Amino acid sequence: MVVLWSLWAQTVGTPKTINDPRIFWTAIYLVVALLVGALVIAIVDRWRKQRPLERLTSGDEMSRYREMFEKGELSKEEYEQIRTVLGCRMRRELRLTTHPEVDADKNPPPPLEAPKSEPPPGGPPSNGQPPAPPEG
Numbered sequence: 001m002v003v004l005w006s007l008w009a010q011t012v013g014t015p016k017t018i019n020d021p022r023i024f025w026t027a028i029y030l031v032v033a034l035l036v037g038a039l040v041i042a043i044v045d046r047w048r049k050q051r052p053l054e055r056l057t058s059g060d061e062m063s064r065y066r067e068m069f070e071k072g073e074l075s076k077e078e079y080e081q082i083r084t085v086l087g088c089r090m091r092r093e094l095r096l097t098t099h100p101e102v103d104a105d106k107n108p109p110p111p112l113e114a115p116k117s118e119p120p121p122g123g124p125p126s127n128g129q130p131p132a133p134p135e136g
Contacts, residue, residue, distance in 0.1 A: 058090040 056064070062083065069079040 058086050058093055062086045062090070 065074065065079060065082050065086070068074045069076075074082070
């Protein structure tokens with residue numbers, strides 16, 4: 001075995017050691033590449049396991065801002081401004097959920113009309129007096 005090592009050393013030349021700058025820098029580049037790869041894998045894994053962001057409804061946001069106002073973290077003016085903006089958004093959301101076929105920004109839904117009362121059968125009374133209101 002010793003003979004094989006000595007023959008190999010003679011054919012290849014002197015064995016290189018860690019003191020050779022080419023080996024040192026190659027090892028440094030390899031270590032840095034492995035660390036960067038591990039960092040990228042850790043970031044991607046963390047991103048993959050992250051829960052999707054849950055969007056708060058306008059009602060939830062309003063509750064959160066009301067609590068902040070009650071704690072004194074918001075001034076009355078700030079709270080009123082936020083309440084106005086969220087109130088408009090809540091009305092728009094409600095309109096969209098009740099009338100999905102209407103685009104609330106461009107064409108607001110028509111106002112609700114009171115039911116029209118039907119005249120009593122047989123026409124108006126013959127005495128010329130208006131009909132008596134229904135009791136009920």
